[in-house]
Amino acid sequence: MSALSKISALGCDVGRVLKFNTGLVKSNGKNFIKGNAIIKLKVNNLKI
Secondary structure, X not given: OOXXXXXXXXXXXXXXXXXXXXXXXXXXXXXXXXHHXXXXXXXXXXXX
């Protein structure tokens, strides 16, 4: 998988997760923090 494909796949994932988190923030800040930790893990695992 090329770096470009990884970046665009990551962009889609992050976009999806952020949209999901935006809804969570309104109801519960703790869920938002947990969601951000997941994004960081995904970014670290890609090692672009």
